[in-house]
Amino acid sequence: MSKEDRRIAKSQEAIKKAVIELMSEKNFDDITIQDISDRANVSRGTIYLHYVDKFDLLDKLIEEHINKLQEICKSVSEMNYKEANLPWFEYLEENYLFFSTMLASKKGAPSFRSQFHGFLMEEFKGEVNIKAGINYGLSEDIILQFIVTSHVGIVEWWIKNEMPYPPRFMAEQVGILLERNL
Incomplete structure (x- = not known):
């Protein structure tokens, strides 16, 4: 696995972990991409690079x-x-x-x-x-x-x-x- 692949995998894991943590704290409808971005410490663009929206993220998870x-x-x-x-x-x-x-x-x-x-x-x-x-x-x-x-x-x-x-x-x-x- 290349350095780039590891970085992508690390970002995706951080995003998935962030959405799960946020869902344990509040209603999914109230979670924004910005919330996920802040929790995962990635840019909103990084999230959109991998997922269409938060519903796509949840479905893929x-x-x-x-x-x-x-x-x-x-x-x-x-x-x-x-x-x-x-x-x-x-x-x-x-x-x-x-x-x-x-x-x-x-x-x-x-x-x-x-x-x-x-x-x-x-x-x-x-x-x-x-x-x-x-x-x-x-x-x-x-x-x-x-x-x-x-x-x-x-x-x-x-x-x-x-x-x-x-x-x-x-x-x-x-x-x-x-x-x-x-």
């Missing part, structure tokens, strides 16, 4: 985290649910400010929650077996909604309650519940 969660899913696809959940919960813990802000903010929450839900629907789609076992004869759509809505709800509960249990404990508990229901 959400997309980046969803993409990272997808990468984690791909890397753990051969593991059982308990093992596969651990990198997830560790990632959520490492990015607590982002996830807590997205789940608490009026502007971030609906968009993030919707994308998070859609992403999980795709991930769990291949996991449901209604042709045999405990889910024989049940509706795949209903099972998927049950599993995904539960998963999103557990993540929201864990984050909003300031992670009352460590990632390993959460991974084990959620893994057991997934194994029971899938």
